[in-house]
Amino acid sequence: MSKILAIDDKKDNLIAISALLNALIPDCNVITAQSGAEGLEKAKNQFPDTILLDIKMPGLDGYEVCNRLKNDEITKHIPIIMISAIKTESADLVKGLGTGADAFLAKPIDEYVLIAQVKTALRIKKAEDLLREQKDLLEHTVQKRTAELMRTNEQLKHEINNRVNAEKRYRMLVETMNDGLFLMDENCLITFANNRLFEILGYSKDKIIGMSVHNFLDVSNQRIFDEQMEVHKKNNHTVCELTFTRKNGQKIDAILSPSAIIDAEGQFKGSLGVITDISEKKQLEAQLVQSQKMEAIGLLAGGVAHDFNNLLTVIMGNAELALMAVIKNESLRKEIEEIKKAGERAASLTRQLLAFSRKQMIMPEVIDLNKGIQETKKMLQRTIGEDIEILTIVEPELWKVYADSGQIDQIIMNMVINARDAMPQGGKLTIETTNSDLNKNYFCEHGIKETAGHYVMLAVSDTGSGMDKETREHIFDPFFTTKEVGKGTGLGMSTVYGIVKQNNGFVWIYSEPGRGSTFKIYLPKVKGNAEPEEKEQSPVDDSGGSETVLIVEDDYSLRNFAQKILPRYGYNVLVAENGEDALMVRKKHKGQIHLLLTDVVMPRMGGKKLAERLQFFYPRMKVIYMSGYTDNAIVRHGVLEPRLNFLEKPFTPKGLARKVWEVLKNEKLGCSGF
Ligand code: ADP
Numbered sequence: 001m002s003k004i005l006a007i008d009d010k011k012d013n014l015i016a017i018s019a020l021l022n023a024l025i026p027d028c029n030v031i032t033a034q035s036g037a038e039g040l041e042k043a044k045n046q047f048p049d050t051i052l053l054d055i056k057m058p059g060l061d062g063y064e065v066c067n068r069l070k071n072d073e074i075t076k077h078i079p080i081i082m083i084s085a086i087k088t089e090s091a092d093l094v095k096g097l098g099t100g101a102d103a104f105l106a107k108p109i110d111e112y113v114l115i116a117q118v119k120t121a122l123r124i125k126k127a128e129d130l131l132r133e134q135k136d137l138l139e140h141t142v143q144k145r146t147a148e149l150m151r152t153n154e155q156l157k158h159e160i161n162n163r164v165n166a167e168k169r170y171r172m173l174v175e176t177m178n179d180g181l182f183l184m185d186e187n188c189l190i191t192f193a194n195n196r197l198f199e200i201l202g203y204s205k206d207k208i209i210g211m212s213v214h215n216f217l218d219v220s221n222q223r224i225f226d227e228q229m230e231v232h233k234k235n236n237h238t239v240c241e242l243t244f245t246r247k248n249g250q251k252i253d254a255i256l257s258p259s260a261i262i263d264a265e266g267q268f269k270g271s272l273g274v275i276t277d278i279s280e281k282k283q284l285e286a287q288l289v290q291s292q293k294m295e296a297i298g299l300l301a302g303g304v305a306h307d308f309n310n311l312l313t314v315i316m317g318n319a320e321l322a323l324m325a326v327i328k329n330e331s332l333r334k335e336i337e338e339i340k341k342a343g344e345r346a347a348s349l350t351r352q353l354l355a356f357s358r359k360q361m362i363m364p365e366v367i368d369l370n371k372g373i374q375e376t377k378k379m380l381q382r383t384i385g386e387d388i389e390i391l392t393i394v395e396p397e398l399w400k401v402y403a404d405s406g407q408i409d410q411i412i413m414n415m416v417i418n419a420r421d422a423m424p425q426g427g428k429l430t431i432e433t434t435n436s437d438l439n440k441n442y443f444c445e446h447g448i449k450e451t452a453g454h455y456v457m458l459a460v461s462d463t464g465s466g467m468d469k470e471t472r473e474h475i476f477d478p479f480f481t482t483k484e485v486g487k488g489t490g491l492g493m494s495t496v497y498g499i500v501k502q503n504n505g506f507v508w509i510y511s512e513p514g515r516g517s518t519f520k521i522y523l524p525k526v527k528g529n530a531e532p533e534e535k536e537q538s539p540v541d542d543s544g545g546s547e548t549v550l551i552v553e554d555d556y557s558l559r560n561f562a563q564k565i566l567p568r569y570g571y572n573v574l575v576a577e578n579g580e581d582a583l584m585v586r587k588k589h590k591g592q593i594h595l596l597l598t599d600v601v602m603p604r605m606g607g608k609k610l611a612e613r614l615q616f617f618y619p620r621m622k623v624i625y626m627s628g629y630t631d632n633a634i635v636r637h638g639v640l641e642p643r644l645n646f647l648e649k650p651f652t653p654k655g656l657a658r659k660v661w662e663v664l665k666n667e668k669l670g671c672s673g674f
């Protein structure tokens with residue numbers, strides 16, 4: 001149905017137009033308005049399809065109404081046919097069309113023209129409505145689709161971001177793992193590997209891809225690996241321990257845990273492998289076992305050596321006393337000399353035991369290893385015989401070390417004797433010293449965990465038989481020897497180890513069977529510019545003295561021994577068997593006590609404490625400590641303050657007399673020495 005609004009101030013006109021339209025336009029509904037204002041009102045509320053508008057009306061005239069209708073969003077699409085007065089000037093026509101009217105009819109109106117105009121207007125309106133509707137629909141659809149697209153776009157962006165992140169995240173996880181991760185195909189060829197695997201195996205990325213896992217295993221490990229691969233195909237997952245061989249030949253202990261990759265059809269397609277490097281852990285374990293073993297044997301050896309020392313002092317001392325007495329009997333004298341020599345050898349063995357058990361009394365000082373080597377070189381040549389050529393290559397500006405020179409001699413000696421034994425047919429022996437600045441890399445490369453820093457290196461190399469792996473692994477074990485019974489004690493290298501450890505150093509060995517050996521000893525450089533202390537050798541003077549010496553020693557035979565010797569040198573001797581006893585002796589004694597010769601560890605009151613007590617009464621009294629090893633606080637650290645006078649057990653009568661003389665002479669000269 002079409003709705004037509006007729007606006008005219010004359011009711012007759014409206015009736016006539018209504019009748020005409022109703023008669024000639026089928027299916028039409030005519031509404032009327034008798035003024036401009038009413039017309040505007042109805043046009044807005046009733047949505048007519050066409051408006052017939054009289055120009056000449058009181059109040060709002062036709063032009064004004066047309067103008068307003070065409071400027072209103074709601075009504076601007078309605079076609080307007082303007083109807084003019086009887087006499088229409090062309091100016092009216094222009095004005096009417098200017099306000100936006102769609103057609104213009106002048107009175108008297110031709111009925112058919114009017115109907116034709118109305119029909120055309122209705123058709124245009126209908127077509128325009130349809131177009132607008134479609135346009136709206138299109139716009140709506142476009143808007144909807146655009147919104148949808150934008151949403152999808154956002155989702156995609158989000159999705160891509162997530163994927164990129166996940167990819168980032170996975171790569172990070174794989175590449176920062178501490179384990180080697182790899183994929184291998186059904187023939188155990190590597191198809192993917194993370195950086196850690198390249199590090200562990202020592203190959204570059206481009207080399208490793210496509211290589212077989214077998215390439216990194218020796219024959220026996222290949223067998224273990226193959227067995228595990230069979231097992232993991234059935235169980236999906238296994239774990240085994242393998243020794244991998246790096247590109248540079250170095251061995252690496254590792255745990256391999258492969259997981260089978262099975263496709264949808266249940267076919268085996270390869271494996272995902274994880275390799276964990278456990279070399280360091282294994283090394284630490286081995287070190288722990290080694291040090292526990294050393295500790296246990298050290299305790300045993302130390303305990304035996306202590307008692308042994310005292311016995312030796314008595315044996316050797318008495319042998320010497322006997323020698324003094326039998327000057328005339330030549331054959332008896334020889335026999336006693338043999339006893340003395342055997343005693344001396346036994347004493348040096350005891351020293352080794354004590355050094356090894358780390359309880360030997362040591363007197364470290366700042367020393368130059370080169371000096372020690374130079375001094376012992378002549379003696380070494382005699383020890384090793386003519387067939388072996390000794391070469392010494394020393395660093396001229398060698399750093400100093402803080403060590404006991406006796407121990408250093410012992411280390412060199414033990415290594416030189418081993419070198420000699422390894423070269424029965426002769427050969428070359430090289431002793432070298434260098435300064436070495438060991439950075440972290442050095443240690444990692446060689447698998448040792450030591451404090452990085454400045455070390456003095458002492459190397460002893462020979463061109464002898466060399467060692468197999470078994471020997472190299474056990475060389476530091478106490479009593480480990482490959483020499484025939486009576487030739488080797490198996491204590492040489494364990495002593496070296498003990499001494500070096502005691503001095504915060506470490507030993508490194510290079511050796512192959514048939515290719516000689518090199519032993520490298522690293523001792524920490526002395527901090528600061530400390531110069532070696534010049535040791536003043538006092539001349540041997542057997543004339544003795546007449547001072548009073550108080551001997552305090554809990555071991556009867558030792559005490560008795562010292563008590564016998566000193567009077568022979570003119571000294572006045574007092575004895576006590578422990579600290580308290582010594583204080584009693586002092587109380588009864590009327591004169592001075594010039595020297596205290598005391599054991600370090602004694603029940604109840606130790607030597608140090610006793611010395612302090614006595615020095616209260618005799619401020620100028622000198623003290624000599626004698627000991628093999630003790631558990632005393634100073635000694636537990638293996639160090640006796642170098643400024644203290646010390647006499648090592650076992651000692652000889654001459655050794656004792658000389659020490660006593662030396663210490664007392666200093667007193668006479670007025671230098672305290674303390
Ligand atoms: P010993 O010399 O009494 O056997 P060591 O502790 O000094 O005891 O040495 C232990 C073992 O280490 C020796 O028996 C020997 O097998 C081996 N060894 C030590 N030094 C060398 C060397 N320079 N060349 C070859 N083998 C050596």
Ligand code: MG
Nearest residue numbers: 414418492493
């Ligand atoms: Mg030896």
